[in-house]
Amino acid sequence: MPKSTTRHPRMRPSIRGAGFTLIEVMIVVAIVGVLAAIALPNYSDYVKRGKIVEATSALSEVRTRYEQWFLDNRKYSGACAQFKLDGTWPTPKSFTIACPTETDKTYTATATGVAANGMTGFSYSIDQDNVKKSTITAPGWSGPPGNCWTTRKDGTCG
Numbered sequence: 001m002p003k004s005t006t007r008h009p010r011m012r013p014s015i016r017g018a019g020f021t022l023i024e025v026m027i028v029v030a031i032v033g034v035l036a037a038i039a040l041p042n043y044s045d046y047v048k049r050g051k052i053v054e055a056t057s058a059l060s061e062v063r064t065r066y067e068q069w070f071l072d073n074r075k076y077s078g079a080c081a082q083f084k085l086d087g088t089w090p091t092p093k094s095f096t097i098a099c100p101t102e103t104d105k106t107y108t109a110t111a112t113g114v115a116a117n118g119m120t121g122f123s124y125s126i127d128q129d130n131v132k133k134s135t136i137t138a139p140g141w142s143g144p145p146g147n148c149w150t151t152r153k154d155g156t157c158g
Contacts, residue, residue: 012109045153048138051119055111058090058097058150059126062109075104076128095120113138124149144158 027104065088069079078142080099090097094117101108107128113119121138134157136143142155149156 003134004067034116038089040126049151051092051113051117052122052124052149052151054092055095055097055113055122055124056071056151057093058092059109059111059124059132061090062097062099063126066107066109076107077102077104093117095122095124 006131010049035042035092062083064075066079069082070076071078079133080089080102092111095111096114097109097111106128108125110123110125119138121136121141123135125133125135131147133147133150134143136150136155141150141153143150146157148157
C-alpha cells in the first residue's frame, strides 16, 4: 500500500516561479543610474583635488630648494638648471614643473596640468616672495579669489 504523505496546510506549492519581475529589475536599474549620476562627478573632482595637492607640494619643495640655493650662492639664477641636472627636481605625474623666469633676485616656478592625466586648465605658480597664484580654466571650476592656490571646485584655497 502506498504511503500517503501529509503536508502542512501552509506548505502549498508555489504558483509563481522564483525570480525577479521586469518591474523589479527596472527599479534597481533606475536606482543604480541615479547613484552613478551623483557619485561619478564627485569622485572625479575628488581625484583632481588629490592631483592638485601633488602639484602644490612639488612647488613648495621647489621653493625650499630655491631658498637653500640662495643661501648658498646669494642669487637665484642657475638653480633651476642645477636642480634638473642633479635629479632633485620634483616630477609629479599629473603636472609639469618649470621655472620660466629666474634672475639673481627673483624666480617664478610653475606647475602646469598634463592633459593626458585629466588636468587640462590647471596652472599654479610661486615666486621668491611666496606669492601663490592659480590659473584655472577647467570647465566647472572657479578661479581663486586672490593670491592663493585653488584646491576646490568652488574656488576656495587650501
